[in-house]
Amino acid sequence: MGKDLVLKALCHEKTDSVPWVPFAGVHAGQLKGYTATEMLTNADHIVESLKEVKKLYMPDGLPVLFDLQVEAEIIGCELMWADYNPPSVKSHPLAEEKTLPCSCKIPAKDSGRMPVILEAMGRVKHEIGDDTALFGLICGPFTLASHLRGTNLFMDMMSDKEYVKDLMAFCGQVSIAMAGMYIDAGMDVIAVVDPLISQVSPKMIDGLLKDTFVGVFDYIRSRDRLSSFFVCGNATKQIEVMCQCEPDGIAVDENVDLVEAKKITDKYGISISGNIPLTTVMLHGTQQDNIKCVLDELDSIEDKTGLIVSPGCDMPYATPRENTIACAQAVKNPDTSRKLVENYSSSFDDIEVEIPDYAASKKVIIELFLLDPDQCAACTYMQASVLDNFDAIRDIAEYRIYKYFIKEDIARTRKMGIANLPTMCIDGEQKFISIIPNRDELIAAVKEAADRKQD
The missing domain is CATH 3.40.30.10 (Glutaredoxin)
Known part of the structure; x- marks a missing residue:
């Protein structure tokens, strides 16, 4: 079963084939004609959309929701909603005052959109959870801290390290509360999604952030669940310290050389997931582009122990379904897929653009x-x-x-x-x-x- 492939890969065990986990996110809603907002606020729409993902994309694992603003909304951030993306954080409650949220802000089952999400998770578990590893995605504590404090957080890391540690400790409590509810709802894997980790030096992570992450992953492990640590951007320098936070897996995007990163994760016995390019391949490419990309990834890695093929991050809403189907076919049937790209040439033609005359500009x-x-x-x-x-x-x-x-x-x-x-x-x-x-x-x-x- 596909579920077993994912769980074995996350345990860094050899598998008969490489598992495939599409991060469909709000793209799942597009398959059934729902906007991002319609999907993310309605349990029926979430369940219907994920069943369609299951039917079309043959996933071995699947996130139920890809929305990093659930926790921020509960704690007091104002959100800006959109038709084709998850909501974004519009306001930062701690931007003007260096305080901590009160403990009553820790999410509970009746907080914010949690009733909708937990209902959807329970129903998806019943519908497709027997043979599909279900991922519960939580906002990582550092990204959550930035949602609360805004860009001032990066200055705080230089000027007030104790405050950053205290804020991280609070956000870690939020992560643990979310993980606990998702585990109770039947999620097989808890993914801590912290895109901003790539923006911080390994030394700063080790000194200010690591203890909180270790605590979150320890909690997930204590509940007999597997974990993954998602990051975006060029996290090449951060991969080792991310491994030292002790997750079961790490997920990276196209900015990271997967071959080199896997050498590090293998050293720690940690799985790695990634990293099909989201826009140039999945959104704007052809089916051949997507097949070739997946095959190149598979061919580049000799020892596939612990490897999971996935998009680099949350798939764009408008990703053509035929491109994602092409990725699935390439993962599951690599030998037959090779015949489809025997005469491959890239479909992307660069458009002529004009570079500014920086020297001549007055500003x-x-x-x-x-x-x-x-x-x-x-x-x-x-x-x-x-x-x-x-x-x-x-x-x-x-x-x-x-x-x-x-x-x-x-x-x-x-x-x-x-x-x-x-x-x-x-x-x-x-x-x-x-x-x-x-x-x-x-x-x-x-x-x-x-x-x-x-x-």
Whole structure:
């Protein structure tokens, strides 16, 4: 059974074939004609959509929900809802005051959307849970802390480490409460989804964040469940310290070299999942592109112990179903799929784009190369680092935002030689690569570029 493949892989045991776990997210709703909002607020829609995913994509494992704002909404963040993405955090309750939420904010079964989610989980468990490993996804404590505190959290990590530890401890309690409810609802795997981990140095993770993560994974283990640690962005440097947080698996996106990352996870006996590109392949590619991508991944890894094939993160809402079906076929029938790409050539033709004349510009040009600021937490906070502080630099700077799900922006990203997202360029120089600058760092970098224009 597919469920057994996933569970064995997460235990770093050899399997007869590589398991396939599509992170369908709100894309599941698209299969039945529901908007993201309609799906994420209605148990009937969640169940109906996931049954369709099961029928079309033949998953060995499946997340019931991919929404990192459930906890934030309960604690007091205002959300901005959308038709084609999960909601995003609009307000940060602790942005103006360095306090901690009271213990009554810890989620319970009757909090926020929890009744809808828990009902859906129970029904999905009954409908498809016998042969499909069900993932309960919770917002990781560091990303949750950023939802509460906003971009000020990155300054706090330099100026008030004790506060960060206290805030992380609270968020860890939230993660444990969520994990407990999801386990009670029948989830087989608890995935701690913390995209912002890629924005923090390994040293900072080890000193400020690691204890909280270890506590969460210890709790999941104490409940006889398996766990996975999801990250977005270029987490290459963070993979080892993530392993030291003691999850059963790690999930990475296209920014990470899966072959090299697996060498590290294998050393710790931890599984690894990933990392089909979301936009260039799944959203904008052809069926051949998707088959070729999966086959290349399988061929690149000799020892497939602990390997799970999956998208790099939550699939875009508009991903063509035929592309995801192609991925499933390539994982489950690699030999026959090879015949379909014998004469393969990439379908992506770069579009001509014009690069700014930075030297001629009177103002410093800040360019943000993002995956999707409405869906990717790291992208959201990199964008916010500019928007929140722009009044301090508006006389000497302007900004432009490029999104990697728009074909013209993909072409621009490639032409600029941007290898990792999110990245912030200042006058054409890649200044902050998968790192969110705090206010002082951003202003200093812009002023330095402005001074060069005067020389």
